[in-house]
Amino acid sequence: MENKTSSEAPxxxxxxxxxxxxxxxxxxxxxxxxxxxxxxxxxxxxxGAAHIVAPQAVENNAYMGPxxxxxxxxLDDWLVWEVLGVFLGGALAAYSAGRMKLVLLRGPRATVAxxxxxxxxxxxxxxxxxxxxxxxxxxQALTGGAALAAGSWVFMFAVFGGGYMVAPLLRRYxx
Amino acid sequence: MMLPLYPNEVFGRAxxxxxxxxxxxxxxxxxxxSGFGRAPILAAQFYGTNMRVFKVMFSAIATxxxxxxxxxxxxxxxxGLLTFPETYWWPQLVGGLLLGVGFIGAGYCPGTAxxxxxxxxxxxxxxxxGVMLGSLxxxxxxxxxxxxxxAGKAGVLRLDTLLGLPYGVVAAAVVAMAVGCFFGAxxxxxxxxxxxxxEAPDTLKRPRNRSFVALAALALAAxxxxxxxxxxxxxxxxxxxxxxxxxxxxAALRLPESVWLVDVRDAKLCKxxxxxxxxxxxxxxxxAAAAAPSHKRLVLIGTDTVKEVPAALADFPGEVASLQGxxxxxxxxxxxxxxxxxxQTMTPARLAEYRLRGALHARLTGAAAPVAAPAPVVVPxxxxxxxxxxxxxx
Numbered sequence: 001m002e003n004k005t006s007s008e009a010p011x012x013x014x015x016x017x018x019x020x021x022x023x024x025x026x027x028x029x030x031x032x033x034x035x036x037x038x039x040x041x042x043x044x045x046x047x048g049a050a051h052i053v054a055p056q057a058v059e060n061n062a063y064m065g066p067x068x069x070x071x072x073x074x075l076d077d078w079l080v081w082e083v084l085g086v087f088l089g090g091a092l093a094a095y096s097a098g099r100m101k102l103v104l105l106r107g108p109r110a111t112v113a114x115x116x117x118x119x120x121x122x123x124x125x126x127x128x129x130x131x132x133x134x135x136x137x138x139x140q141a142l143t144g145g146a147a148l149a150a151g152s153w154v155f156m157f158a159v160f161g162g163g164y165m166v167a168p169l170l171r172r173y174x175x
Numbered sequence: 176m177m178l179p180l181y182p183n184e185v186f187g188r189a190x191x192x193x194x195x196x197x198x199x200x201x202x203x204x205x206x207x208x209s210g211f212g213r214a215p216i217l218a219a220q221f222y223g224t225n226m227r228v229f230k231v232m233f234s235a236i237a238t239x240x241x242x243x244x245x246x247x248x249x250x251x252x253x254x255g256l257l258t259f260p261e262t263y264w265w266p267q268l269v270g271g272l273l274l275g276v277g278f279i280g281a282g283y284c285p286g287t288a289x290x291x292x293x294x295x296x297x298x299x300x301x302x303x304x305g306v307m308l309g310s311l312x313x314x315x316x317x318x319x320x321x322x323x324x325x326a327g328k329a330g331v332l333r334l335d336t337l338l339g340l341p342y343g344v345v346a347a348a349v350v351a352m353a354v355g356c357f358f359g360a361x362x363x364x365x366x367x368x369x370x371x372x373x374e375a376p377d378t379l380k381r382p383r384n385r386s387f388v389a390l391a392a393l394a395l396a397a398x399x400x401x402x403x404x405x406x407x408x409x410x411x412x413x414x415x416x417x418x419x420x421x422x423x424x425x426a427a428l429r430l431p432e433s434v435w436l437v438d439v440r441d442a443k444l445c446k447x448x449x450x451x452x453x454x455x456x457x458x459x460x461x462x463a464a465a466a467a468p469s470h471k472r473l474v475l476i477g478t479d480t481v482k483e484v485p486a487a488l489a490d491f492p493g494e495v496a497s498l499q500g501x502x503x504x505x506x507x508x509x510x511x512x513x514x515x516x517x518x519q520t521m522t523p524a525r526l527a528e529y530r531l532r533g534a535l536h537a538r539l540t541g542a543a544a545p546v547a548a549p550a551p552v553v554v555p556x557x558x559x560x561x562x563x564x565x566x567x568x569x
Contacts, residue, residue: 015386018234033179038286085199093207094294122281127309133270144260146239151262162275167221
């Protein structure tokens with residue numbers, strides 16, 4: 001598969017990693033009463049930035065307006081802190097495993113330009129999707145799945161469905 | 176019942192933010208060690224050669240679901256205080272499909288893009304930037320999505336209620352299904368590996384078998400707690416989240432579709448004077464709560480912050496909030512004359528809030544003009560908003 005140098009710590013066994021991840025999720029529910037998230041912070045940071053650039057447009061928007069109403073701060077939300085933690089935790093894990101390196105990971109036949117464009121386009125589509133579904137793989141599939149939320153299970157199967165539908169078209173890009 | 180801690184007010188907001196960051200650190204650490212900071216590994220899920228994504232995700236879901244069932248069954252965890260994602264069938268179906276498409280294009284989902292960015296992958300950084308842009312695209316084109324966004328609303332709908340089975344049984348079934356699918360996933364991996372004349376990944380048997388045993392034990396424990404008398408277990412109680420008066424009244428006047436204000440005080444008090452656009456609980460027809468417009472947020476107005484949802488409103492499918500301080504807070508903040516709060520040290524955010532308060536006060540009381548808003552002598556301070564962060568903003 002990918003080239004591993006001997007200095008890198010190996011990845012965890014997937015089932016064991018899943019159990020540890022499940023315990024983190026359980027801990028989040030038990031302590032905060034909330035599951036985990038991944039995209040809510042992106043939304044808040046983006047809206048906060050847009051609010052600085054174009055305050056009127058954001059305030060009068062039916063979706064974003066209530067989030068920037070006075071008396072609260074757009075970044076004052078536990079998800080923002082939680083995702084800041086994800087960044088720190090990811091950096092800590094990568095550094096301690098000897099994997100912290102400025103790179104552009106891509107499929108063996110993908111060009112640098114195509115990878116850059118696909119990363120940003122894929123992110124853009126996911127940004128729209130996560131807002132529409134009220135959460136992403138973390139907030140809906142993982143959290144809602146564990147909470148046995150019916151719609152989150154639909155979401156989770158839809159994510160795999162959408163991925164498998166388009167994957168054959170991108171075979172040359174990843175394989 | 177002590178758990179969950181934060182909704183039970185065991186610790187405050189500031190501690191909550193620290194705990195949130197620590198939870199995130201644990202989450203990010205595990206994601207990286209699972210291999211989820213590497214796009215080629217994640218993409219392999221969709222080509223059948225490495226089902227790591229599926230294995231990690233379903234082990235995690237099974238563990239957390241069974242763990243919650245055990246804690247709730249022992250009477251330690253109040254499921255009613257947890258924030259459960261609400262079900263909206265159509266946006267979740269369409270959003271899921273779209274997210275899957277974005278996932279295979281970017282090679283990451285939003286959370287894993289953050290981890291990849293943290294470990295130095297430029298693709299991860301750009302993906303998270305894309306997620307931010309996509310969020311704004313959704314926001315600015317919201318009218319296009321508005322109908323789909325609320326289509327098929329079913330409220331907080333859990334699989335156990337849907338199937339009419341106890342929580343513990345469904346959690347155990349999720350574990351059983353997960354382990355069954357793991358065998359299937361491994362068979363698929365071997366088949367794909369054979370076809371490509373490669374070796375199947377993750378052939379270590381011991382940690383795998385131990386993990387399966389641990390999952391099975393959790394599932395059995397979840398079922399075993401069903402033998403414990405129900406009286407110890409939690410009833411579904413919703414605690415309304417407190418909201419402040421100024422943003423609430425602003426939203427009620429500006430975006431009346433977004434909130435549904437119900438005055439739960441004594442009928443006589445409510446008839447006398449209440450918030451603009453609020454209705455008295457006594458005036459509501461039977462079944463109004465269940466039939467309320469799906470996208471609204473129900474805000475309760477009491478004589479103080481309302482801690483429990485009244486029985487007549489228990490059927491409301493959406494989010495329930497409560498006006499902090501109740502009606503007296505509204506009277507004190509917006510009906511009484513505003514103090515001349517002009518200072519030289521006011522931040523722009525405070526100034527904006529003060530002006531809004533003045534405008535609402537003028538509108539509600541008919542005062543001739545908004546109370547002399549302080550002149551903007553203040554502004555050299557940077558806006559209190561945190562700067563738009565790069566990379567680390569994810």
